[in-house]
Amino acid sequence: PVPWALAPRVGTRLLYAQRSTRGTEWYVTGRHAAAHALVSGQPVIGRPVWSAQGRRIAFLGATPDGDREAVYVTDATGAGLARLVVGGLAGRWRLLDWSHSGRQVLLKDDAGPGDASLYLGRIADGELQRLPIPAARIRSARFAPGGAAIDFVSNQGGPYERLLQLDEASGRVRVLGLDPIADHDELMPRIGVMLQEGGAWSGVRALDGVDLRIGAGERVAIVGQNGSGKTRLVRHLNGLRGPTEGRVLGDDS
Numbered sequence: 001p002v003p004w005a006l007a008p009r010v011g012t013r014l015l016y017a018q019r020s021t022r023g024t025e026w027y028v029t030g031r032h033a034a035a036h037a038l039v040s041g042q043p044v045i046g047r048p049v050w051s052a053q054g055r056r057i058a059f060l061g062a063t064p065d066g067d068r069e070a071v072y073v074t075d076a077t078g079a080g081l082a083r084l085v086v087g088g089l090a091g092r093w094r095l096l097d098w099s100h101s102g103r104q105v106l107l108k109d110d111a112g113p114g115d116a117s118l119y120l121g122r123i124a125d126g127e128l129q130r131l132p133i134p135a136a137r138i139r140s141a142r143f144a145p146g147g148a149a150i151d152f153v154s155n156q157g158g159p160y161e162r163l164l165q166l167d168e169a170s171g172r173v174r175v176l177g178l179d180p181i182a183d184h185d186e187l188m189p190r191i192g193v194m195l196q197e198g199g200a201w202s203g204v205r206a207l208d209g210v211d212l213r214i215g216a217g218e219r220v221a222i223v224g225q226n227g228s229g230k231t232r233l234v235r236h237l238n239g240l241r242g243p244t245e246g247r248v249l250g251d252d253s
Helices: 230-237
Strands: 014-020 023-030 033-037 045-050 056-062 069-075 083-089 093-098 104-112 115-122 128-130 138-143 149-154 162-167 173-178 194-197 200-205
Touching: 014 045, 045 093, 056 093, 083 104, 083 115, 093 138, 104 138, 115 138, 115 149
Parallel strands: none
Antiparallel strands: 014 023, 023 033, 045 056, 056 069, 069 083, 093 104, 104 115, 115 128, 138 149, 149 162, 162 173, 194 200
16 A cells, blocks of 8 residues: 655655555655665654755654654665754654755654644754744644745644744744645645645636625525535635635625
């Protein structure tokens, strides 16, 4: 069975997992290349992440003494050994993303239920920097397009989980929207009418050409198949989402 398959933003290689009697093992393959093991004789913790250029892979593994965890980087071609870049991680860590510049990785430390923190780990010297976000329940996080901010799903600052964005320069957090996803491991599509797949707009229009007027006191039923856009439409009507085109107007706005 192949439980996971991860493709880089660019390139033709593919990183996939296979379950065996030894546990989950990761392999790298390409269009014109035979598959090879991501790492030999060392268990991979969680899921690896690709570099933005698709040439390197970072993964979480045990330190040589086996007491703690560390971030390793290896070449996608299988040439050379994996290099330890951020070590000494004690606790429950998870590798989330690799920056567009290739200089930093994004990590999450789960100290306990509702007590998670985000960190940046520098590839050059292994320095860890805790991001200025109060400890909260953090479901997932990614570097935002452009690399100047970090998008994350958390209940920080409120009772419900929302899609938030941290501006790295100012340290300010702003709300982007609610989190509608069922898969806890993937960051929700970005705000807008267009659906996002693999970090780029897919071209699928979740709402297209919607034009309606609802009068005061009027009761309206929105009916449609699963995935037709009912929930997304309601979230636009109550202000939880913002359209990429057109306007949503109300008497009290």
